[in-house]
Amino acid sequence: MNMRNTVQRSLVLETVRELKCHATADEVYQSIVKRHPDISRATVYRNLNLLSDLGDIRRREMPGGADRYDHQCHDHYHARCVQCGRILDVDMEFIADLDQRIKDARGFAFTGHDIVFRGICPECHQ
Amino acid sequence: MNMRNTVQRSLVLETVRELKCHATADEVYQSIVKRHPDISRATVYRNLNLLSDLGDIRRREMPGGADRYDHQCHDHYHARCVQCGRILDVDMEFIADLDQRIKDARGFAFTGHDIVFRGICPECHQ
């Protein structure tokens, strides 16, 4: 399977990088469609998936909301405002050995973990 | 606003308790509809929300999947099989002071956190 460089694929990658953090697929689409009105949502979704698989960007599945796409691929934690849904990076060291603290894995083969803090963001509690 | 005891509300609560752990709204609905074919999905969703607000059950929003409803209301962590989507409880002490380790809260008022481990469950890696 020979991968091709397409205008659309480049646009998706550039846009995720430009939007900096935690853009949803729809935000990426809305941003691209302003300059390229013919791009299809399906193309945006397809390329977000492909670029995530390639490791160029990282998909962050969020509890209670749409998936986010992050130009930062390193492991880090997030906070979500329960009022507006905004996602912020959390400034905290990554706990690499957290799964070692599990007392009984019951045959589960762990590959990673996510921590999402809940709270109210400054904008929301006025 | 006087809350009423309805057959449907009782069924939803009982069913979440019977299904023990992590049932999705659809699983609750499918379970009830066998004996009460006239119940509406909307009623199940409405009551799951109401009972969660009352604290009788607890909603667990899961990254990459439907919300789960838990008869156990205490804080604990979960693991999700990235192949089949199954959710399991994790046997690990709850880290009550985790949000104290955040270096810069940037005005965020934290109310809690969720940890979801990723991995492959025993059934899936055969």
Place this chain on the structure above:
DNA sequence: GGTCTAATTGAGATATAATCTCAATAGAGC
């Protein structure tokens, strides 16, 4: 540059999760 071929795209249908609308129903207080 022209041709070939399969990867990719766009448009729209489909799937899934959840909520909303509104007329009909039925708890609960009297």
Place this chain on the structure above:
DNA sequence: GCTCTATTGAGATTATATCTCAATTAGACC
């Protein structure tokens, strides 16, 4: 039993994401 209004059922709607398939096009080869 009567009344009031919370609640329900049916179906429409919204949001998120994927799938289908014919048309397009990137890249290889000449």
